[in-house]
Amino acid sequence: MDTKQAGEKIFSRDNILILCHQNPDGDTLGSGFALLYALWNAGKAARLECADPVPKSFAFLAPGREMPRFEPEFIVAVDIADLQLFGKGLERYRDRVDLCIDHHPSNTRYAAHTCLDAGAGATAEVILQLLRDAGQPVTEEIANCVYTGLCTDTGCFRYSNVTPRTLRMAADMLEAGADAAGINRRMFETKSQSRIAIEKDVLNTVRYYFGGRCALIYITREMLAATGADETELDGVSALPRQIEGVEAGVTLREKEGGFKVSLRTAEYLDASLLCGRMGGGGHARAAGCFLEGPLEQCIARVVKEVGEALDARDEAAEKGTL
Amino acid sequence: MDTKQAGEKIFSRDNILILCHQNPDGDTLGSGFALLYALWNAGKAARLECADPVPKSFAFLAPGREMPRFEPEFIVAVDIADLQLFGKGLERYRDRVDLCIDHHPSNTRYAAHTCLDAGAGATAEVILQLLRDAGQPVTEEIANCVYTGLCTDTGCFRYSNVTPRTLRMAADMLEAGADAAGINRRMFETKSQSRIAIEKDVLNTVRYYFGGRCALIYITREMLAATGADETELDGVSALPRQIEGVEAGVTLREKEGGFKVSLRTAEYLDASLLCGRMGGGGHARAAGCFLEGPLEQCIARVVKEVGEALDARDEAAEKGTL
Numbered sequence: 001m002d003t004k005q006a007g008e009k010i011f012s013r014d015n016i017l018i019l020c021h022q023n024p025d026g027d028t029l030g031s032g033f034a035l036l037y038a039l040w041n042a043g044k045a046a047r048l049e050c051a052d053p054v055p056k057s058f059a060f061l062a063p064g065r066e067m068p069r070f071e072p073e074f075i076v077a078v079d080i081a082d083l084q085l086f087g088k089g090l091e092r093y094r095d096r097v098d099l100c101i102d103h104h105p106s107n108t109r110y111a112a113h114t115c116l117d118a119g120a121g122a123t124a125e126v127i128l129q130l131l132r133d134a135g136q137p138v139t140e141e142i143a144n145c146v147y148t149g150l151c152t153d154t155g156c157f158r159y160s161n162v163t164p165r166t167l168r169m170a171a172d173m174l175e176a177g178a179d180a181a182g183i184n185r186r187m188f189e190t191k192s193q194s195r196i197a198i199e200k201d202v203l204n205t206v207r208y209y210f211g212g213r214c215a216l217i218y219i220t221r222e223m224l225a226a227t228g229a230d231e232t233e234l235d236g237v238s239a240l241p242r243q244i245e246g247v248e249a250g251v252t253l254r255e256k257e258g259g260f261k262v263s264l265r266t267a268e269y270l271d272a273s274l275l276c277g278r279m280g281g282g283g284h285a286r287a288a289g290c291f292l293e294g295p296l297e298q299c300i301a302r303v304v305k306e307v308g309e310a311l312d313a314r315d316e317a318a319e320k321g322t323l
Numbered sequence: 324m325d326t327k328q329a330g331e332k333i334f335s336r337d338n339i340l341i342l343c344h345q346n347p348d349g350d351t352l353g354s355g356f357a358l359l360y361a362l363w364n365a366g367k368a369a370r371l372e373c374a375d376p377v378p379k380s381f382a383f384l385a386p387g388r389e390m391p392r393f394e395p396e397f398i399v400a401v402d403i404a405d406l407q408l409f410g411k412g413l414e415r416y417r418d419r420v421d422l423c424i425d426h427h428p429s430n431t432r433y434a435a436h437t438c439l440d441a442g443a444g445a446t447a448e449v450i451l452q453l454l455r456d457a458g459q460p461v462t463e464e465i466a467n468c469v470y471t472g473l474c475t476d477t478g479c480f481r482y483s484n485v486t487p488r489t490l491r492m493a494a495d496m497l498e499a500g501a502d503a504a505g506i507n508r509r510m511f512e513t514k515s516q517s518r519i520a521i522e523k524d525v526l527n528t529v530r531y532y533f534g535g536r537c538a539l540i541y542i543t544r545e546m547l548a549a550t551g552a553d554e555t556e557l558d559g560v561s562a563l564p565r566q567i568e569g570v571e572a573g574v575t576l577r578e579k580e581g582g583f584k585v586s587l588r589t590a591e592y593l594d595a596s597l598l599c600g601r602m603g604g605g606g607h608a609r610a611a612g613c614f615l616e617g618p619l620e621q622c623i624a625r626v627v628k629e630v631g632e633a634l635d636a637r638d639e640a641a642e643k644g645t646l
């Protein structure tokens with residue numbers, strides 16, 4: 001179903017319930033609230049539900065007034081690729097979703113109708129197109145919501161999912177009054193004290209091997225407990241080793257029950273999948289993982305040995321010209 | 324002089340020398356090389372000069388072949404706001420600049436003609452407009468140069484200098500073949516080992532005061548020497564304290580001869596200029612600085628005392644309702 005049909009479907013109904021995914025991010029909330037405001041502006045009864053509370057950092061997207069109560073006649077899921085992402089609080093709606101609006105190619109088509117644009121950098125792109133096709137005005141409030149979805153799902157327009165349309169829609173949202181600089185500051189330049197603390201601890205673990213061709217960090221449960229950092233605050237941190245100049249193999253170890261989860265990113269030539277395969281894991285050529293049992297230093301020694309052997313093999317092949 | 328006139332001026336001449344500013348960044352080099360390639364494509368003899376070598380991270384913008392030699396008949400400075408930014412290597416051209424293309428409102432108008440658009444987020448915007456007005460094709464090579472200028476001068480489209488035009492031009496560059504995701508990765512997701520090392524050291528200095536309303540970091544000369552980090556690698560690091568959630572006063576101390584340079588950023592209500600004024604410095608309401616003589620702990624104690632008094636005064640006024 002395309003955005004024109006989806007828009008006609010939604011705006012011809014009333015008492016509309018919008019669902020966002022659990023652990024909500026900027027795209028599910030930005031998309032959901034944009035649709036909510038458009039429906040309110042069109043005189044419809046509509047509300048938004050999410051299994052988890054709206055995080056403080058996204059509170060500025062939420063309306064200042066209470067959501068209306070009603071028995072939903074039409075249920076729309078936004079940015080929810082899979083029923084598992086509904087979360088406990090929304091379980092009762094799982095079999096009743098009339099329409100799902102999404103951009104994840106992995107969408108499981110659980111809804112009666114699905115409006116999916118896998119080429120969109122964010123679901124907010126699909127929502128904006130839908131509002132335009134439905135002839136709904138894009139207010140300043142809606143522009144802030146759509147912009148938040150666009151910028152959060154693309155790492156502020158850094159990632160490879162950005163298309164010319166993403167950037168042009170962002171331009172249009174600026175013209176419609178979105179406070180882009182303010183939103184970017186909240187989203188990308190504000191760090192919690194616990195994030196600062198875990199960053200510090202993790203940077204203290206950086207080790208280099210093989211002339212800087214391998215960089216390794218680790219995160220223990222003790223570090224997490226001591227800093228009070230949560231999973232979402234680890235997102236940027238664990239990407240660190242592969243961001244270091246000259247590093248071919250970036251290794252992150254995360255303590256789990258009985259051992260360490262190893263994640264390996266490679267830059268140009270090492271096959272991460274093969275390498276992790278030798279330790280009982282697997283994955284892709286540039287990103288793979290495995291689980292190693294035992295204490296920290298033993299796990300580190302094992303990974304470093306495997307990386308060293310892979311680098312040696314590569315160097316030998318390069319010398320012999322058999323690459 | 325507008326971009327149409329500037330374009331006519333450049334493309335009607337031959338043997339054109341393009342100048343970039345010292346310590347070259349992505350905008351001066353992106354703008355300069357974009358213009359260079361366009362002139363070459365138009366069959367002109369042209370070369371680019373800079374007082375400093377092209378940093379490794381921008382080497383991909385430079386041509387694979389040598390610059391042609393000639394006695395310049397027309398000299399264009401790009402993104403150089405002031406003669407002081409020419410650097411030693413370009414001193415001989417200071418009085419001979421025919422045209423300056425820039426976006427800095429502070430431009431000192433040292434050239435015979437100036438094409439300045441202070442509303443542009445980057446000089447690359449002005450260059451692209453000029454090439455369009457001159458009817459010059461935007462090749463993939465030029466698109467990469469322009470995109471690099473746009474993204475580096477705007478913090479990858481984060482800052483308040485981004486306009487709808489900036490984003491639309493970036494969209495057009497993607498369509499013209501710019502490798503945006505690859506450029507963003509090089510520019511924003513690659514860190515040197517020395518940058519990692521100084522980040523670690525600086526994070527180890529973070530101190531909080533007054534329930535987290537003040538955060539302070541310091542950078543000593545010993546830290547710089549030990550990590551091998553240079554000034555450019557400190558850019559992001561010194562912004563850290565004001566990025567921390569809940570912080571009203573973010574303080575950075577940098578060791579200089581005989582004491583510490585203090586820079587203070589405030590979030591919402593403390594007057595940084597007033598506060599630094601009490602320590603012999605000054606600046607703006609949200610960003611100010613001063614110099615304090617003496618050893619580290621003495622300087623820290625002084626700043627913290629002043630911040631504490633300013634916070635107390637503010638709290639008292641808030642209680643009395645005399646704000």
